[in-house]
Amino acid sequence: MSVSLPGGMTVEQLEEIYQFAIDLGKKAGQKLLDGMNSRIAGRGALHTADANTSNNLAFTEKDNAVDIVTQVDEDVERFIHTAIERKYPTHKFIGEETYAKLAARDYLITPDHPTWCVDPLDGTVNYTHLFPMFCVSIAFLLEGRPVIGVINAPMLNQTFSSCIGRGAWLNETTPLPLIRNPSIPPMPANAPGKCVFSCEWGKDRRDTPEGNMHKKIDTFVNMAAERGSRGGLGGMVHGVRSLGSATLDLAYTAMGSLDIWWEGGCWEWDVAAGVAILLEAGGLMTTANPPEDPETAPIEDVRLGSRLYLAIRPAGPSATETGRQSQERAVREVWKRVKHLNYARPGA
């Protein structure tokens, strides 16, 4: 039986690609782990202190001190790219490292080709410091839409994966979101109250009121402050979490462990696999920047190249709302509390 899918692909063809992607994610994750273990064993003196002129694990600095890219990063992307080229020579490939070498930062994903969108190493700063929150992220897109996602965080022994219509999974055995029996909990009645709010400080650290750092801070404080404060904006979230990996932020939102993720500044390869997993798990994803009237404006689907993301965890029905209604309520409550971020890009 062949059901037709976007791009005229069959279920069987997609299943083969899914298994290939999971296997690729595992192998790439092992390479990240090997690189880490080499450093622990003293082979490769990558560290942020003073040893930046060493051997195969030496690093070069990109935009500023925050933006480190390691040789491992490039090696793992080449490994993934080569494997895809061999297996699927007609597919298009967009990876962070190859992309970063282009002069322009155009949005290159088009609906006309089956496309892979890959971040070989998300959470690079964590990786250089050996903090476990790093991962490889592999997405497969049909007609511009992520339909397969694989995220492997090898130091955490966690692989998140999804294929459209096949569900989202932790380590291929546990369905996401984790809490689903007897039903997936709705968003809290007073969301963002009782929610765990996930956000990142990012690399834009300019100390100006109109810069993204201060807009993010204002937003974080609105979300965290006690109820009734800040002219009614105080959201009293349960907790504020910053992991240093946009990809894992999304994976944990799909898992239901983080309730709300709000972010600007990351790129399609950071989020493509996470979008696939989150949507397949039943999450909602839209834009970080609120429309003119956050109370009534339509909640549009996320644009992958927008660099502005708001994700709400999967939610089930309550006595008074559908799951989707409780998610939309949460989106509007977040939009009321957040500042507009400025992350321009050409063509998106």
Place this chain on the structure above:
Amino acid sequence: MSVSLPGGMTVEQLEEIYQFAIDLGKKAGQKLLDGMNSRIAGRGALHTADANTSNNLAFTEKDNAVDIVTQVDEDVERFIHTAIERKYPTHKFIGEETYAKLAARDYLITPDHPTWCVDPLDGTVNYTHLFPMFCVSIAFLLEGRPVIGVINAPMLNQTFSSCIGRGAWLNETTPLPLIRNPSIPPMPANAPGKCVFSCEWGKDRRDTPEGNMHKKIDTFVNMAAERGSRGGLGGMVHGVRSLGSATLDLAYTAMGSLDIWWEGGCWEWDVAAGVAILLEAGGLMTTANPPEDPETAPIEDVRLGSRLYLAIRPAGPSATETGRQSQERAVREVWKRVKHLNYARPGA
């Protein structure tokens, strides 16, 4: 051969206690995991949405919505307490849950008895949301000083442990800090630049300039902002991380994955095991609140009951400094950038 230790204990006696503590940490961690898996399987409807009237995993709210304590928390503390009472009936026991039921919040650790200081579940909010950053924390103190520490984060498969003079370890096999070959890196030359800075938003969310939330925020922004900004205070740290577990913040600082942890408001059971592990790994720990002259004041040892903590990761020598000198330089650079926090307690 018996070397004498604080409290007149022999190395052999301490070794036996260490193995007992590691075993206890593993069993307690398994109980946390069992509780989590029960919820995933649909037995026990603990969730922050609306299902707070359920069976054995129901929760009650403490100070406010942020402060959830689960039945698992109390059960695991009872399990640990009972095991210690049976094995070491003369030892004193201080646990978060038993302590929390007392009216006063005095500092109860005294140098006259071998004492266990235990948090059955650190990262309670994470646990209720099934976010992996939770753990059990078990410390053993002689003469008021943590000499054994065991931290087990069961969903991460990570156990951190130490015994005075025996080193600090990840999963009993990998010595901490992770990067030590050929030598432990010194703190970066321009610390807090290039450092990963770990901090928590905490539960005090009052929206007043003199409240702890705004003092924390000002500090976070000083640490994060670009160099040269904020009247010279901009620290341009590599990353800002908030995990929601003071205990794991400390464990990852001992691991060398986080460079600086600055926190006010947690309690001795949150940090006692982490202090043992951090110090045994070669880290430095002192107070969060800077002295009058941060440039020259002596850097005093941390007071366990102070609720004000600053930890610096283990550091090795450079061409121009000892490891300790680079740590002390980092302490002073942090002190210049942080605000005084207000966390009073009786008797500390």
